[in-house]
Amino acid sequence: MSQRKITFIQAVREAFQEEMRRDERVFVLGQDVQAGIFGTTSGLVREFGQERVINTPICESATVGAALGAAMTGMRPVVQIMFGDFNYMAMEITANQAGQWHYISDGALRAPMVIETPSGARGGAGYGHSQSLEAAFILPPGLKVAVPSTPYDAKGLLKSAIRDDNPVLFFEHRRLLTQRGPVPEEEYLIPLGQADVKREGRDVTLVAVSATVQKALRAAEELSRRGVEVEVIDPRTLVPLDKETIFRSLQKTYRLVVVEEGRRRGGFGAELSATAMDEWFDYLDAPVQRLGAISAPLPYSPVLEAACIPSEEDIVHAVLRVLGEEE
Amino acid sequence: MSQRKITFIQAVREAFQEEMRRDERVFVLGQDVQAGIFGTTSGLVREFGQERVINTPICESATVGAALGAAMTGMRPVVQIMFGDFNYMAMEITANQAGQWHYISDGALRAPMVIETPSGARGGAGYGHSQSLEAAFILPPGLKVAVPSTPYDAKGLLKSAIRDDNPVLFFEHRRLLTQRGPVPEEEYLIPLGQADVKREGRDVTLVAVSATVQKALRAAEELSRRGVEVEVIDPRTLVPLDKETIFRSLQKTYRLVVVEEGRRRGGFGAELSATAMDEWFDYLDAPVQRLGAISAPLPYSPVLEAACIPSEEDIVHAVLRVLGEEE
C-alpha cells in the first residue's frame, strides 16, 4: 500500500480523471469548471477538451436541468454547483424531477448524474455561502447523498457516484478541501451506503457527518484522556444509510450521539435519532444526543458563525450527557 | 356561538376578505388568482380590484421573489403557489432569502408574507401535483409552517399568518378543500404555535398532520370500539411546534404515534420522534411510531397512490404496536 498523501482537491480531481478516461460518457459542467474555482476540476479541460469540461452560464436550475436531460439520454454528467447553498436554486429539478423519473417511468429512464458541491461554514463567507444543506436531500425520493470527510473517501465515493445510475449529491466541505490524507495510487471504489468506523471505542457511538468527523475525532481524543472511549462512525453517505454498522456499534455501547454541521431542526440527526427510536429502542441506555447548527441563518462574523455550529467542546459535552455524567 | 357550516375554501376566502378589508397593505398574487383555480381567491378581485388581486406569469421563483420584495418594503403579500410541489421552484427565495434577511439584517428587514399552497394526494393527479412537502420547510430557518385540517383552523390560522411578521407557508390539503365545518360569524384568530386536541383519550397520543387528522379520528373511533382511547392532537403548525400540548398528553398516555402524508424519511415525524427522544425519553413506555409516505415518487394510479401513503388502517396498527399489542 502506497503511503502517498494528497489533498482532498487532488483526490477529487483524480476521481474525475480516472472516470473520464474510463468512460467517455462522463463529462463535467458548471460555472468556471475549466478554470476550477475550488480546484477540483482544474486542468481537466487540457486533457479532455472543452466538449467534456463545459463552462455554463450562471443559472443553476437550467444547468442541473441540462445535466438531467443529458443523463436521461445516455451521458453521465457531473454538474458542479459552486456553493452548496445554491442547490436550492435547482431544487425543483433535483428533487421533483431527477429523483423521480426512474420510478414513474417504471424503469424506462435513468438519471446517472452527480451534483458536486462545495459547502459548509469556513468563517467569513456569510449567510448564503456557508450552509450545510445535505439534510434537505433526505426527504425527496430517489436521490443519494454523499458527505466524504477525507481525501480517501472523497475519491472512492466520487468514483462510485459517477458510476451509479441514480442522481447523487456529493458535498465537499470547504474546510476539508485543502487537507491532506493517504490515498493509494491503485484504483479503488467505496460503495455508496457503507459507513466507516473512523475510531473504535466501547463506551459511546458517535456518528459524525462531513467536517464534523474531525471535530468528533478530536473530541474522542480528549474524552479518551478522561477514560471514555468513543467509537466514531462516518456514515459517508446519508442516503443510502448504513444502519448495520451503526447498530453493530450500538450493540456494544448502548449510547448514541450524532453530530452534523447542518441545522439540527429537521436535520440528519432527526432522521437518525428517529431511526434509533424505531429500530434500536431497546439498545438505548440513554436518549440519543443530536447536535447540529441552531435554527438560524449563519452570520458572517467568524465568532458568530462558530457560535452557531457544533464545536469539539459541544461534542464532548454531548458524550458526557449521553453517559449521564452531565445534565 | 353560530352553528354556521362552511367549506374550507369559503373559510379561506373569508380570511382573505377580512384581512384585506382590515389592512390595505395585504394583497394577493399568483397564477389565475383573479379567477381562483381552487376557489380560495375567487371573487376577491371584484371587491379589491386588479391592483390587489394580481395574476402573475407562470414563474414561481420570480413570483415568490416579488412577494418577498414587496414584503420587505411595507406590503403584506399573500402569494399563491398552485400546487405544493411547485414550492421547490421557489425554494431558493423561500429558504435562502425570505427566512434569513430579518436575522442577518439584525432586524432591519421583515418579510411579512404568506405562501398559500394547495397540496397533497387526491388520487390521479400524478407525481408532481400530489406531494406533501411541508416537512421541507422545517430545516430552513426563519419560516413558519401552517397545516390546517378544518375550515375553522384554516380561517383562524390564515388570518394569523397574514398578520405575522415572518414568512409563513400555508398548506391546504386538496382533499379538505370542499369539506364543510363549523366556522363562527364572529372574528377570531388562532395563534401560530398552538396545537389543538381534536379528540381526548387516555391511552395513546396520536399527532396527525393536515388531512391525516381525519384518518386519525376515524382510526380513533375504530380503536375506541376495541377499548383503546386515543388522544388525537393536531399541531396546526409544524413550526412553531406546540410541544407543551403534546407533552401534556404524553404525561398521561406515555405512548406517542405521529402520522403525516408527506414522506416518512426526513419528514416531520422524524423531527417529532427525535424531539421525544431529546426531551421526553422518560415518558415513553414504547418507541414512538412514525407513519408517512414511503420514500418513493407518488404514482398516478389511485390504487398505487393509496399504497404509498398512510391509511386509517395503518394508523390503527401503529397504535396497536405502540401499545405492544402487535409486532
Next chain:
Amino acid sequence: MPLENGKLKELYRKMVTVRTLEQRVEQLVTAARIPCSGHFGTGQEAVGVGVSGPLRTDDYLFGTHRGFAEYIGKGMTPAEILTEYYGKATSLSRGRLGQHLLKVDIGVMPLPSSLGSEFGMAVGAALSSKLRGSGQVAVNLFGEGTAGQADFGPALEMASLWSLPLIFACNNNQYVELAHYRNVVATEDIAPRAAGYGVAYEIVDGNDITRVYEATERAVERARNGGGPMLLEFKTYRRGSHYTGDPGGYQPAEEIAAWAKKDPIDRCRERMLADGVWSEAEEQALRQAVQDEIDAAVQFAEESPYPDPATVYEHIYAQGGMSA
C-alpha cells in the same frame, strides 16, 4: 421540402385521431372513469401533429400537458395513452405516469408536472446528442404561458452558446388557464425573445398543418446539419376549456366562432378535397377506422386490471434499489 400527399394524409389522420380521442377522454374524465382532470386542445391539433411530423423516431420530443397532438404525432397509440390515463397495469408505466405521457424508445421524453422544468432537460438532450454525434434533434414544445417560466431564457442562452440541435416550439393558443394570455404575457409575440439570445425565429400560422410541418422540417434539418437552435411560434387558438371542470365564460363567443372557421382539420380536409387528393369515401372510411381504433383502445383500457399495489416498492432506485 414541400409536404407530399401521402405524408399529408397521415398528418390528417393523426389530427382526426387526436380530436376524436380527446373528445372521448374528456367524456371519460367527466364520467369519472379516468381520475385525472384532462387538458384538451380542440382547434390546435395542427401544432403538435405538424411539429412532430418531420421528426425521426430517435429525435427527442418534449411535449405539452395539453392534449395528444404531439404524442399521437410522434407515434404513441390511443391504447398507450388511454391505459396511462386510466392508470392501468397495461400502461407503459404500469400506472405510474398518468397524464405525464412518456415513451422513451420513440423519443417521447418527460413531460414534467411543473411547466418549464423541461427547458433545461431539452438543452441536456440536445447537448447529449451533440456530444454523442448522434444527429438527433430535440424539440421542446411549450405554451406561450410557459414561456414565462424561469428556465426559458437560460435554455435559449445555452442552446445558442453551444449551437445545439434544439428547436423551441411555442404553441401560442392565446389562453393561459382562465385568462387571455396578454393578462400575463408582456408581448403579443413570444418569438422575438429568441433574438435576444442570438437564436433565429419564425412565426407560423399554427392552424395550417402544411406550414407547421414545413417550418419545423426546415428548422429540424438546419439543426441536424449543425445550424443550431431555432424558435418557432405557432399562432393558434384553444377553443375548448382549460381543463375538464373549467367554468368557462372568459372566451368571447365571437372569438371562438372566428377561430372555428380556421379549424385546422377542416382546412386540411377542404384543401385535400379541392386538390382532388381526398374523397368523401376516404373521409368516411377514416372516421370509421379512427372510431374503431379508439373504441377498441377504450375497451382495452377499461378491461385492463389496475396495477398491484405491491409494485410500489419497485424501481425506487436504479439497479436493485433500496428499501423505503
Next chain:
Amino acid sequence: MPLENGKLKELYRKMVTVRTLEQRVEQLVTAARIPCSGHFGTGQEAVGVGVSGPLRTDDYLFGTHRGFAEYIGKGMTPAEILTEYYGKATSLSRGRLGQHLLKVDIGVMPLPSSLGSEFGMAVGAALSSKLRGSGQVAVNLFGEGTAGQADFGPALEMASLWSLPLIFACNNNQYVELAHYRNVVATEDIAPRAAGYGVAYEIVDGNDITRVYEATERAVERARNGGGPMLLEFKTYRRGSHYTGDPGGYQPAEEIAAWAKKDPIDRCRERMLADGVWSEAEEQALRQAVQDEIDAAVQFAEESPYPDPATVYEHIYAQGGMSA
C-alpha cells in the same frame, strides 16, 4: 438634465473614495484582517456611482457583489462598509452581513448571496412602490453574467406587464469570474433582451460618469412618472482580479492596458481640469481627505469589538422570535 458641476464633483469624490477603499480592503483581505474574499471593481467605478447618483434617498437600490461603487454612491460610508467586512459589533448588522451590504433607511436593499435572486425582489419593491403610490423607483444593478440567471426574463416580463418603476442596470464588465463573458453569454449585448419583453433599453459608455448619470437620470425620471421599466447596459471593464486570490492571467495585458486608458476616474478628472472646474490643489485636498476618512474608518473597524456570541439567538423570528 445635464449634470452640473457640483454634482459632478461629488460623483468624482465618490469614485475616488471607492477606488481607494477597495484597494485598502483588498490589502486587508490579503493580510487576513478581513475574513471574506472580496470582489473589487477597479476601472468600473463610474457605473455604480453614476447609477446611484440620480436616486432619491428612498429609492431602492439592489446592488452587486463587486466593489463599493453603488454603495458609496447611495450614501454608505467607508466606516459602515468596513465594520461589516470586518464582522464587528459596530457594523449596522452587528457582524451578521459581511459583504452583503445593506442599509435599509437609505434604500440599500438586499444583495443576495445567490446572484439573480434579487431580480424578483426588485420587482416586488417596485410593485410595492406602485401600490403604495410612493413614487419610489427601484434600480437593480447586476453583472452581464448574472443576466443569465433564471429570474432575469421573468422580472423583465413582470416589470413590463405591470409597468413598474424599475430600472434594470447591467454592469457589463466583460468578465464572468475567470473567463471572458462571451464564454458563457450568448450575445455581445445584454440590452436587446429587454425588447423581447417590451422593455425599452439603452447601451451606455460605462466609463463615462456623465453618461452613466444622465442615462440613469432619464430612465429614473421616466419610471417615476409612470413610464415603466427600462434596461440600461453599461459597457465597462474589470481591470482587477475576480476575487482576492484569483490566479489571474486570463485577461490579455493589452486589453487591460487599453481599458486603463479609458479609466473613468482619470477621464472625469481630466475633463474637469480641462473645463476649468477643478484644480490640482483641489485634487490634492480630495485625495488627502479621502485617505484620512478611510484611515479613520479602518482604525475604527480595527478597534471595534467583535460581536458577543450570545447575540446569535436574537432576531431569528420577527416579534420576539422562537427558540432554536
